[in-house]
Amino acid sequence: MPKEQSLQRAMEYIEKNLTNDISYFDIAREAGISVPHFYRLFKRLTGDTVGAYILRRRISMAANDLADSDKSIVNIAFEYGFESHDVFTRAFSRVYGMSPSKYRKSSTSAPLKRLTVISDQPVMDEHQMKFGLLHTEGFAVAGLECRAVQWDGDGAIGKLWSEFLARLEKIELTPDAVTMYGMCEHEGCKDGVFTYMAAIGINSFTEIPPGMTKKFITPQNFFQASVPDRISTPDAYAGAIGYARSLGYVIKDNDMIEVYDGTFKNPDVNRFRLLIPVM
Known part of the structure; x- marks a missing residue:
């Protein structure tokens, strides 16, 4: 399976499980490659770690809920895996520069987009060690x-x-x-x-x-x-x-x-x- 296709499958898995526990093992298995190899490829592609990407995607989806639903901030925090209102508020503020409650009132910031894997590298192939x-x-x-x-x-x-x-x-x-x-x-x-x-x-x-x-x-x-x-x-x-x-x-x-x-x-x-x- 081409690497771009493997990584895109991993991204789809992440998107489907943003409200669940996600491990590197599960993501790499979905991509069909080893855990350390997936970690390196992902960081090379995005310049960031998988954990940081998942955190930003969860905060982005939480931002959607803040703008488009009447769910309480506490329930949104728990839904996306944050252990408390305070932990969620600190993480959200680092990304959006404002608290969740202030974001809900203004809704002026666009949620962060998900990553799409696009290859800009020529296909390389080696068969021998x-x-x-x-x-x-x-x-x-x-x-x-x-x-x-x-x-x-x-x-x-x-x-x-x-x-x-x-x-x-x-x-x-x-x-x-x-x-x-x-x-x-x-x-x-x-x-x-x-x-x-x-x-x-x-x-x-x-x-x-x-x-x-x-x-x-x-x-x-x-x-x-x-x-x-x-x-x-x-x-x-x-x-x-x-x-x-x-x-x-x-x-x-x-x-x-x-x-x-x-x-x-x-x-x-x-x-x-x-x-x-x-x-």
Whole structure:
């Protein structure tokens, strides 16, 4: 399915569920792509996060109700998922520059329009992974962990990304905190069950929120694969590991890392870089 069509389906899902709880996992599933890939594509398209877009759409629909209905402001706030009148008023005022009650009296501001996906990029297509060797210096990450099965047969990894990205909305990140990582941790992997971490790169001295884990990746060598959109994640792992071994590399018992870097080529084509630790 073309990316524009996938994202438009996601937008339609958002519009139909503005009065319901919406998770990244549900939206990405509707789009037919992974949670971190959807997050990157959406931000590239809009310049904003999914959470901020949903908040503005809810406020916009609330503005419609303020102008066109007799519903109380409290009922409108609760209908669109705001926990209190005060929370709704603060959010509404940030967007429209006035309180809901003042907006209802004036009704001079137009509600915010929904987003329509229009591609202004040429259609790109790559079918093969590209490989190379990479040496990384040590770096720190912070994120959330879960126990997962190969290859996310129970959806735990997708739900973890959904929870992690939702929490990122509330964290004050530095401008250079743009690279996200998915890590298949080698420790304790048994019978296809392993620990997976959804994370973002941080300064090693950064304070992390309660419940998150900080981890340091030591300097090491990786066999790197750029993973195009048409290759599934399980096939990417199997292909990269198999090809590295065929070239004589020994796979180390270290974490395998998915790198979701917004500066890495074109996210419409390359979903992520896959780093396989080698000797």
